[in-house]
Every structure is written in structure tokens, then in C-alpha cells.
Amino acid sequence: MNLQEIQSDNFLDARGLSCPMPLLKTKKTLKNMNSGEVLELWGTDPGTKNDLSDYCKRNNNEFLGYLDLEEGYTKFYIKVG
């Protein structure tokens, strides 16, 4: 899947936040989203990559992947299960 073409339904900016805040905010946001919708998360904490993919595996959400940007942050995409 080409991540650059994804249309996200919801967006969360967690840049500058470190563990556990990005995951905590993600969990809370996902709770209010419908199945099939896509959340786009911006983050800078290196731990988030593992945290998010593990979390999605456990909770039947689909971790679509991430893009490391030149500007120094990462965009993550999660599809609600």
C-alpha cells in the first residue's frame, strides 16, 4: 500500500511527546473512531514504532505502516479494526 496516498479520517499530533503519552492519546482517540477509519499520527519518540505495531496486533487494529519524514518526525497510519 502506498502510504503517501492514504486519506486519513482523523489526525493526532504527538510530536515532542514521549512514552507513554503518544500511545495513551492514540488509544483514547481510536476509541471514538469507527471500524475501517484511518488515524494518522505524527510522532518523534523512537519507541512509538514498536509500541504502536504491538498495540495494534493485540487489539485487532491494522498497523498500516509509517513514513520517516525529512523534517525529523514520523507519520503513522492505523486502520481501526
Next chain:
Amino acid sequence: MQKESGFLRQELGRGYGLVFQQAWPAWLSGIFLAILAVMLFMWWHAWGVAGGFANWGDWFYHLLGIYDSSPEKSIFLHGMSVSNIGLLVGAFASALLSRQFGVHRAPKFEYLKGLAGGALMGVGAALAAGCNVGGFYSALGMLDLGGFMMMLGLFAGAYLGLLYLLWEMENIGQGATGGQHVDKNKGTDWSKAFPYIGGFVFLLILTSFQAYSWLGHTKMGGVLFLGFLIGLVMHRGRFCFANAFREPFMTGDSTMMRGVIISLILYALGAAAMKWAYIQPPTAGIYHPFWIGSLGGGLIFGFGMLLAGGCGSGSLWRAGEGHLKLWLALAGFFLTNSPVSKFIDQSGLSEYLGQGIFIPNILTWQGGLILFILVLFGLFLLLRWNEETENFVAF
């Protein structure tokens, strides 16, 4: 010949990728951590972190002129201070080698939380005679009953800390944190050189070990080196006690805590072998205040580590990775730990907090070890059950 060198390069590349590109699973880090902790115990004494922070605080207040007397040991000869420095540098090297290093800035409110969380951890560690490492991990490795009390306190504190974070999300809007990103296009892109700088830092630590030896402090040189390896292992596995105590309440996941449990069982067995055979005295490392100090200290510490986003050891390795918030947590930690430890010593409060209880003294070696493993196995089952049912999950 060319074929061989090609093979060597390929194997080295594969090894490098295995160690520094993929994150290690928690259980693997836990096993390595236990081996290093046992080695440290054999070489010197039980691993601790808070004592090193107390030493830094003592120096800080002494240099400001607030404490009259100078601390007994310099930061380069105080064992726990030396292993802390090793841990920080080890995580720094590991972050460089895995290209994860970066100066991570945070919103102002997060800095405040780092400082406050660190300050609470300093108070908690003073009460419990150790942080998550000395008061919990090593206390249990040494078979000191206080370690179990601190564990209960840490769970309770982490739960309360999580409730606070949830409340904060609802009530204190931090807004978007935009503008935090680093503009990599400015100037030279250093990240390509990171693995080489990491390798250089490793050589620097080896040289320092040798320098300690020349100066007649081989033991401290080894402590520095083992601390360095601990920092590397913790960073590669993102081995985090705050995560271990928090996740069962936050997502229900207990991967990290199960890594801690494996680590604890190995550590305790290794240390028991050394104590039972009198390689080290049986009561080495038995001084944790059962039960008030350990429980109360664990509670305050647990709350603090949720605010800071890292425990004693976790703050060190995250600081090494470049998180400015965790540098403030370290500062908060030593600013409170030093005076509160002094106060507890001098006021006679320590008598009320409790005393160290060596589990084999009550239950014999055999009984003590069996019960120790059974309790941890019970915790393992409880956590697995919680993973399935999410009964303890706060929201």
C-alpha cells in the same frame, strides 16, 4: 582471499543488523540484564541507581555551599555513580549505533512533568532505600522481602499515575506540539556518522576501563564497563520498568513485566548461588525497609515515574538517547533524593520505615527460593489472565 573477506563483511553486517537494527524482545533484554546484574554482583556488589543520584546531589549541594562537608567519594569513584555514568554512555552509544539518537525536545508542560516526576522518584527512592533498580529489582535479586513490598507500591503508584495522565488529557489541553521537529536540511546531516561516533564511544569506554586500571581502580573500571553494557542492553530492548508496571493498567499488555519476571528469577538464582556458596556474604544487599518504607516509597516512586515517563534506569537510558525531558527527570531525582535521604538518616525516621528481611532466614534457602519463584509465577498468571480479560485496565 577475496571470497573470505566478503564472507566476513557479510557476517559482520548481519551481526550489526541483528544487534542494532531490530529492537530486541523484552525477554531477551531481561535475560541479558540478569546476567549482567549477576556479574556486577560478583565483581562488586548489587546493582543500584539511586545511590549514584544521591552522590550527585550531595556534590551539587556541597558545591553550592549548602552542605558543609564534602561527599566521601568523587563521582568517578562512587560505585553507583560510576555504573550510572556507564549506563548513560552505553545507551548513548547504542542510540548512535542504531541511528535512534536525536535531541528530542518536548513541550514546556512536559519538562515540568519530567522535573516533578523526577523529584517524586527521588523522594520515593529515599524512603524505599533504592529506586526501581536498587529497591525493587536488586532487592528481589538479593531475596530481600522489601522488594515485594516495593513491587506492590510501584503497581499502586503506576495505577494512580495513569489515572492522573488520563485526567490531564481531559483537563489540561496541551494542544498541538508543532514546531518540535528538527530541520534536518540545515547544515551537515550528522546521522550518517552516528554509527561511527557510537563505535568511538565504545572505544572510549574501553580506554577508560584501562585508565582506571592504571590508576589502581580496576574494580571501578569494571563497574563502568558493566554499566555501559547494561545501558546498551536496556536501550536495545527499550527495557522499561515504568512500562512494565503501567501497561497492565493501560493496554493490558504485560510483555515487559514478563521480561522483568524472567530477569528476576535468573538474577535471584545467580545471586543465590553466589551467596549460598559464600562467594558473597548471604546478607549482602539486605537493607530494604520492610514494609512501610518499601511500600510507601514504591507508591510515590511509581507515581513519579509515570509523570516522568521513565524510572531510575529508564530515565538514564532515555537521557542517553537524547530526550531533554528525561534529563530534567534526572535533575529532579538527585535534587530531592540527596536531602531526603540525609533527613531520613539523621532524624531517626529510618527506624519507623522498617528493616531488611532476608527471605532464606525465615524460610531456609530451599523454601525461600521455591516460594520466591512461585510468587513470581503467580504474578505471571495474573498478568496473562489480565491480558485476556483486561480486568485491570483503567479505561
